[in-house]
Amino acid sequence: MQQDTSFGVLTGNNIEARSFKAGGVIFREGDVANELFVIKSGQVRIQIGNRTVTELGQESIFGEMALIDSEPRSATATAITDVELVPVSEKQFLFLVSQTPYFALKVMRVLAQRLRVTNKTFG
Amino acid sequence: MQQDTSFGVLTGNNIEARSFKAGGVIFREGDVANELFVIKSGQVRIQIGNRTVTELGQESIFGEMALIDSEPRSATATAITDVELVPVSEKQFLFLVSQTPYFALKVMRVLAQRLRVTNKTFG
Numbered sequence: 001m002q003q004d005t006s007f008g009v010l011t012g013n014n015i016e017a018r019s020f021k022a023g024g025v026i027f028r029e030g031d032v033a034n035e036l037f038v039i040k041s042g043q044v045r046i047q048i049g050n051r052t053v054t055e056l057g058q059e060s061i062f063g064e065m066a067l068i069d070s071e072p073r074s075a076t077a078t079a080i081t082d083v084e085l086v087p088v089s090e091k092q093f094l095f096l097v098s099q100t101p102y103f104a105l106k107v108m109r110v111l112a113q114r115l116r117v118t119n120k121t122f123g
Numbered sequence: 124m125q126q127d128t129s130f131g132v133l134t135g136n137n138i139e140a141r142s143f144k145a146g147g148v149i150f151r152e153g154d155v156a157n158e159l160f161v162i163k164s165g166q167v168r169i170q171i172g173n174r175t176v177t178e179l180g181q182e183s184i185f186g187e188m189a190l191i192d193s194e195p196r197s198a199t200a201t202a203i204t205d206v207e208l209v210p211v212s213e214k215q216f217l218f219l220v221s222q223t224p225y226f227a228l229k230v231m232r233v234l235a236q237r238l239r240v241t242n243k244t245f246g
Contacts, residue, residue: 047244054152065238068231074239097231098224104231105220111234112191118241119171119197 008059011040011084018086025083026063026077026085033066033073035087042083048075054114055080064107067093128141128232131182133209134163140207149208150202156189157198158210165206170199175236178203187230190216 011017013063017040020026027033029048039060044054046062053075056062065074069089088092088096134140140163143149150156152171156166160167169176169185176198179185188197190213211219219226 035240036230052155053242055196064231065235068228068235069239071239074242094224094228097227099222101217101227104227105217108191108227108231111231113239115188115234115238115241116192116194116197118238119176 005106005113006059007038007061010038011059012089015086017086020079020083020085022079022081026079026083027073029073029076031073033063033071035089036061036063036067036093037077037085037087040084040086043080044083044085045078045080046075047078054117060109061088063111064093064110066090066113068107068111128180128229130161130184130229133146133161133211134182137195138209140209143202143206143208145202145204145206147202149202149206150196152196152199154196156186156194157213159184159186159190159216160208160210163207163209166203167208168203169202170200170201171197177240184211184230184233185232187216191230207228 017035020042024042026037036037039056039062041058044056044060044062046056061075062077066072081104126169141160149167161180162179162181162185164181167179167183167185169179185200186196189195220230
């Protein structure tokens with residue numbers, strides 16, 4: 001079943017985006033974390049060590065793990081192309097979860113899909 | 124950091140539990156799913172193929188993946204000891220997510236922790 005995991009609604013024109021050039025490191029495994037990102041444009045690679053976990057495009061989120069469990073970054077994120085990212089702070093994240101249950105469900109879907117992919121890769 | 128992922132509040136005395144004998148199969152990988160479970164007592168093993176993904180005790184939840192993404196069961200759950208489980212239907216789950224943001228965050232923490240464990244095992 002196709003699941004809606006688009007977070008495009010969070011990349012509206014009034015929100016300031018952060019830009020990274022192709023090849024730039026957005027964050028590194030082990031970094032302290034206090035925000036997640038929505039991809040406004042471009043593509044991002046998520047790696048653990050040398051292993052690429054996933055590659056993500058427009059309207060995807062990443063960096064949500066560290067926000068959920070208050071642990072350091074579990075992976076490294078790099079810009080594949082030039083990218084524009086909309087940061088979502090921990091405070092904004094908690095607000096979204098509490099005010100919009102649909103947002104919470106979409107974040108859960110992202111996590112569940114990543115677990116399924118990981119389990120299929122290594123199962 | 125120790126994270127609260129206890130769902131004991133859902134196993135109150137007024138809720139009817141479902142019992143499984145040690146060794147009994149609770150659900151199988153590929154099964155159609157419409158509920159998650161909270162462990163009221165006992166221990167449960169989660170397996171994908173022959174690989175044990177995790178073993179869970181009292182107040183843990185499992186079976187949440189299929190509820191979140193409406194896919195079949197991603198793993199097989201077996202009773203290690205005699206167990207008592209409190210089922211949570213999809214409807215109850217959606218109600219809990221929408222009414223209690225703290226519940227949503229705890230479910231996200233469970234998923235994030237499982238992803239971290241899986242990534243560490245195979246990273």
